[in-house]
Amino acid sequence: MVAGGAAPPRRPRAGDPDAEELAVHESDADVVVLGAGPAGEVAAGRLGEAGLDVVLIEPRLVGGECSYYGCMPSKALVRPVELLDEVARVPGVRELLSGTIDPQVVLDRRDEVIHELDDDAQLPWLEERDVRLVRGHGRLAGELVVEVLEDADAERPAERITARRAVLLATGSRPAIPPVPGLADACGWTNREATTAETVPGQLVVVGGGPIGAELALAWSSLGAEVTLLEGSPRLLVKEEQYAGEQVAAGLRAHGVDVRVGARIASASRDGERVAVTLEDGEVIAGDELLVATGRHPNSDGLGLDSVGVAADEHGFVATDDALRVGGRDWLYAVGDLNGRALLTHQGKRQARVAADRILGYATAALGEHEPDGLTSPRVTFTEPQVAAVGHTLASAREAGIDARAIDVASDGNAGASFVGKGAGGTTRFVIDPAAGVLVGATFVGAGVAEQLHAATIAVAGRVPLDVLDQAVPAFPTRNEVWLRLAEKRPRD
Amino acid sequence: MVAGGAAPPRRPRAGDPDAEELAVHESDADVVVLGAGPAGEVAAGRLGEAGLDVVLIEPRLVGGECSYYGCMPSKALVRPVELLDEVARVPGVRELLSGTIDPQVVLDRRDEVIHELDDDAQLPWLEERDVRLVRGHGRLAGELVVEVLEDADAERPAERITARRAVLLATGSRPAIPPVPGLADACGWTNREATTAETVPGQLVVVGGGPIGAELALAWSSLGAEVTLLEGSPRLLVKEEQYAGEQVAAGLRAHGVDVRVGARIASASRDGERVAVTLEDGEVIAGDELLVATGRHPNSDGLGLDSVGVAADEHGFVATDDALRVGGRDWLYAVGDLNGRALLTHQGKRQARVAADRILGYATAALGEHEPDGLTSPRVTFTEPQVAAVGHTLASAREAGIDARAIDVASDGNAGASFVGKGAGGTTRFVIDPAAGVLVGATFVGAGVAEQLHAATIAVAGRVPLDVLDQAVPAFPTRNEVWLRLAEKRPRD
Missing domain, CATH: 3.50.50.60 (FAD/NAD(P)-binding domain)
Known part of the structure; x- marks a missing residue:
């Protein structure tokens, strides 16, 4: 073990005319x-x-950003509403619950997660x-x-x-702010403020229906804000399977979020305590705060x-x-x-x-040839329902030249879902490459599906043959039995 | 498609002297x-x-047994206490909860799950x-x-x-009742009665600390019974990693169950409404009901x-x-x-x-050579903490002649566990075969780890090389990041 710590500084040589000037x-x-x-x-x-x-x-x-202004505080903000939803689905526990979330308790917990920005x-x-x-x-x-x-x-x-x-x-x-007239000035919240704010705005306008916008829309709505979520594309989570964005939009609406897709923004403005976003069709959406979550630089x-x-x-x-x-x-x-x-x-x-x-000298260390990377990376959106995906969507597989096939199954259509996520809906899609006999992608939409993702990540990264996946038996009664649909529907010799 | 339904019965021939006798x-x-x-x-x-x-x-x-007297009702009985434990760990929700579980609500839900035995x-x-x-x-x-x-x-x-x-x-x-004097007569509950009972016994004695005994001990304890769990071996869940049985015992005790390991039974008796189990050391454990969950025939x-x-x-x-x-x-x-x-x-x-x-004529259909089967099958015990395991334990791998190595990690020692199962403890163990460069077993102990199992099942069944498992990146912040310990600790070229 080489001793750590700083090496002694190289002092400027004596007699060097620039010694003082260069005292770096x-x-x-x-x-x-x-x-x-x-x-x-x-x-x-x-x-x-x-x-x-x-x-x-x-x-x-x-x-970094993740610990203080990203993944960590956003999950702290969204976890209570996720758990409340599950409680509402479980007789024996739901009867014990009364009242609504106290935002201050959740914000305090968020502060603990981000260590008070220390x-x-x-x-x-x-x-x-x-x-x-x-x-x-x-x-x-x-x-x-x-x-x-x-x-x-x-x-x-x-x-x-x-x-x-x-x-x-x-x-x-x-955070990057798109070049929409007035938007940079009107924008009070990026992910940084939206994850660290100490008070709940009365009306919050969220621009951007990707994972960050969707998660924070749900979080602030659950804390009492009246939230409008604006997305210019025809659906939320545009990089995911089409149904995923639709199911998340439905989930957000069920939680009281006013979700507007195909809502292209013409301009934005701030007037004292109020913000306003004008859509291309002329409609004006006003609020007390404006969160822009449209991309990163x-x-x-x-x-x-x-x-x-x-x-x-x-x-x-x-x-x-x-x-x-x-x-x-x-x-x-x-x-x-x-x-x-x-x-x-x-x-x-x-x-x-x-x-x-x-x-360190491992000469072959590199990302793997079939390693999920870029758009095929494993990814989770922590909304209600959650979206957990890895590898290709059906569309991206076909764009990549794979003669891919989708096998769909209800995420809550199994015995395991009688107990967890019961009736929460959502669809699981397996995307297979029948010619290669492997899974090239999977998307799980449903209640608390985040931990189900890694099985698919291993199957995709390992290019585990479909007939070997049959030998990986999901335990009963777990929701992992969604994998049985592959065993039933995959092409056989 | 061949037409279904019954073929017409073959009638006995007229004149056959045994026709009436043989009217099958x-x-x-x-x-x-x-x-x-x-x-x-x-x-x-x-x-x-x-x-x-x-x-x-x-x-x-x-x-079958599973739907009415096994997996399904036992999960229905245990799910509320599992969820209550999680609620207690999540600020923002736990403040909304008051009172204790109403057993009748849980039993009614159980009846729904078993379709009232119809x-x-x-x-x-x-x-x-x-x-x-x-x-x-x-x-x-x-x-x-x-x-x-x-x-x-x-x-x-x-x-x-x-x-x-x-x-x-x-x-x-x-259910099989072991040949202990008096036990068959004293035993009022097997899994069948313990999953379908309509009232909560005041004191319940459970004989057998395997998955069924452990789950039902937790379930009835959560519904108000005073439960003593007797296991003759030195620990619960003897087929699992030693630490798993110990962590489950600690969890049961924290839920009020009196867990006795190394408690060998000499005899049992029933006297009217009361049962008594006498241990080999002479101690008598009395109760209102006796559940025997020691094996199957x-x-x-x-x-x-x-x-x-x-x-x-x-x-x-x-x-x-x-x-x-x-x-x-x-x-x-x-x-x-x-x-x-x-x-x-x-x-x-x-x-x-x-x-x-x-x-159906698939001539090669068979269980796979490396398919988890028998004791290496995927398996889950739905206690608090849960135990989800597949493949070898460290001990069984070594007994099988594998020069195996264990890599242990705290199940709740990652960012994902800041939000789900926070502080619930438990250990995850990966058992690797360094010579073959594959995972041969994994055991997850912790809160709600059941859905984490399938990733390991695919890795074991697929004999996915450890360096390929590095390429299967667990999503942040999920508890699947326990897998990172493999990437850190596995032997490298």
């Missing part, structure tokens, strides 16, 4: 990681555990792995060289770190990419190969949202493990 | 299935769907598949010949059916096996090969509890699909 703290490390979100943390931790001397640079909170709790994990944390804005300043600035606008760096092995970029993404600006002859793509993403290397360089990696493969925490963490392994 | 209704069918539990139903349904002319014989309720609801499914149901006791009377008696003790058959293709035995099992007696030269084994089970054939005969199959492979509904149904496929 100089240091070195095996690996420098930029960004301490989930991907950066996993990479730094894995490298540190392996005995490497690692520096991790973060301008904001260790733990990252102290994250630090011991890094310390145990001998990762040196540097707070500041990191940028490339040449091959294997990283400068740390107090903030992105600082005139000169406070520290210059030379990496012996590699630099790993994991700077993540930030990668944090690639100010990264110093040009200093090493690398450029981001037109969307700002930093492309990589399957070993997560940037521009074929063996010393430069990009993982997580920054590379644009899949803006999902778990995919960023997976990429971090691969990149770390590569840096 | 004669019929024929492609396949005769004995026993309409889950396995028999699945086989009959699959054969009927394929166009075969099928007769299904059942002396009791269509749906099997009418099962019949349309059979009718849609053109399966002819005959109520009575079936027994073999020669090759491809089955007789139906009004009951097992009837002097002569009411009907004689000749099968053109096959006879499939699926007669299941019944196959329903192979009275099956007429000798008429075709077949004998059950010393435990009464009817052995089969991997195509579920009995004694190598191409026309005789045994599926479900009767063959003793695994006394689990889902395994019986799996065997039924295989046997049906074989009968």
